[in-house]
Structures are given as structure tokens and as C-alpha cells.
Amino acid sequence: MKRSAAAATLSLFACALFALPAQAKDKDAEFFQTIEGQWVGPGEIVAGKYKGTKFTCTLDGTTPEQKAGMTLDGSCRVGIFNQPMKATIVRAGNSYKGSFLDGSAGKGLDITGGNVSGDRVVLAISRKQLNGAMQAKFTGDNTMNVTISVRLEDQLIPVVGMTLKRVDATAVGSIAKN
Template sequence: MTRCLARSAMLRCCAALSLAVLVSPLVAKAESNDDAFFQDVAGRWQGSGKIIEGKLKGKRFRCTLDGVPATAPEEGFRLEGSCRSGLLSHKVTAAFLRDGDGYHGHFLDGEDGEGLDVTGGIVKNRTAIIDVKREKVTGAVVTNLMSDDDLNITVMIRGHTKFVPVIGLSLKRQTDGTTVGSIK
């Protein structure tokens, strides 16, 4: 029973983090050129994170995620990959799609299953604040694009009067090391 609860908590944490990676680029350009931003954050991202608060406080994990802009006629972003903690690994999938002036979407199978629903968000400069929901719990995913190759993500849940950080993740863009050039 304890292993099942720990696995479920880890999966939800990984879900929220993966959601952050996907949604941050999506919302970030909702008011301007979405497509250009989606292209800027597309690619493979890897990094480690830590659970900051809750039953699994201090638990570390690692994620590898591939982000791809949605194809026409949809506007948005899709994500696939996995997150691992110790011997446990969980597949991650998500879709974040433009809906008028905002976004909707889901992580894993959404709120109706084991995942989360995206309910909105705002972006200012290189920071996206994405609203997420699961049953009666609401929260936000704050994503800072620190440079072209660095993303910092914090997942927070709403307490009575404030947001409480529960997960932190730092990701680096993975590029292939092949250099192409001319030979003299």
C-alpha cells in the first residue's frame, strides 16, 4: 500500500513538472507570435528536480522530455517523454492547445484520470504562469525561460491565502554535439 501511494505521488509530481515544460511555451506567446515561441522551446529537455513539500519532501527525480509544436489546424504544443525516481519511471504525454485568448489541455489523461487539466494562464516577458486543476485542488506552474537553453520550473498549489511551492525542476536543452563546418 505504501509503495502504491509513493508511486502515485511520484507520478503526479512528474505529471505536474512535465506539464510545466509543455505549458510554459504555450502560454508565453498567446498574446503575440505563438508559433515563434513554440519553435524556440521545441526540442529535447533533460534535468533534475526535487519535491519541496508534502509526503515525499526531499525526493529527487530526473526527466527527459521532447516538446513539439502542434500541427495545423491546431495551435499549441505537445510533449512526450518520461520521468524517473529511483527504479520507478513513468511515461509522460501532454497536449496544450490554444482556445481563443487562452489555453486548454491536459497532462496524461487529464483530471478525469491520473493527470491534470490546464485551465488558463498568463505570460510576461520570459515567465509563464499556467493555471492547473485536479478535482478540488488548484495550482499554478511557474516557468522561467532563463536563457535559450535553461528552463526553471516551480509547481505550486493554492493554500488558503497563498500559493505553496511543492516541486522544483531545472531543465537544460539537449543538443547533438555534432559540429558541421568547412575543412581548410
């Protein structure tokens, strides 16, 4: 994995996982509203050239006034290096669209689709010829596991894993388990 792909993957994981709160009273909106607030947690690159690289992210999630979606803004630290992270994701029909950092045209990633099912969101990600998925799953009201995988031939290979914990007093409700 090239350094820019690693940075893009890292940024994607951070952003997607704090996904998209919505204004409408629907199950997707309820799920995404639980992601609002402040999150901190460690992660690790588990495959590729930078396998074993550990990092810690600090992220703030907000929701837009008019559209279903979210913006996640913060940073991830690897050793003495700090990488800004920003993602914007909005509902597009029955799916989701958005970008991490400056999208695939720059040094980031595009979100090309996605859906919410019970206690998790799965987003399709793309950067030039790299395709994959990001899954964020609640393991409790204040803990979320995020996995980023890339597609190699016909398999999804996990490359980034992280566990985030809520560090603010944002009230959350239970997430329905499917």
C-alpha cells in the same frame, strides 16, 4: 500529498514547462517555439509527504500543424521507477487548455488557463479539489526553471522545482525579458 497527487504534480510540471509552440507570428508563438526540442534535467519535490524526493526527466517537445500549442512526451525517473509523461496544450481564445497524462478524470491534471509574459509562461492547473499554478521561466536560451505550486487557502505553496537544459541542436532565439 497522496502518491497519485505527487505523480500528477510531477507529470504536470514536466509537461507544462515544455509548453506550447504556436504557428501564428505572435509573442506567445515565439515563446513556445523556443520550447521545441529535447530537454533533460533534475527536479525535487520540495513540500508535502514526499519532500526531498529527487527525480530526472527527459522530454521531447513538438508543435501541432494547425493550432497554437504543443505536445510534450517523455518520462521522469525516480530511483528505479520510470513514470511516462505526456502533455497536450492548445490555445483556447486568449488562454490555454490541456491535460497531463489522462487529465483530472484519470491520474493526471487539467490545464484550465494560462498566459505568456516575456520569458515565462504561467499555467493554471487543477485536479479534483487541488488547484495551483505551474511556471516555466527561461534563465537563458537553453535553460528553463519550472516551479509547480498548489493553492492552500489563499497562498500558493511551491511543491515541485526543476531545472531543464536543452540537449539537442535546436536553434533558439532570445526570449524578451519583461
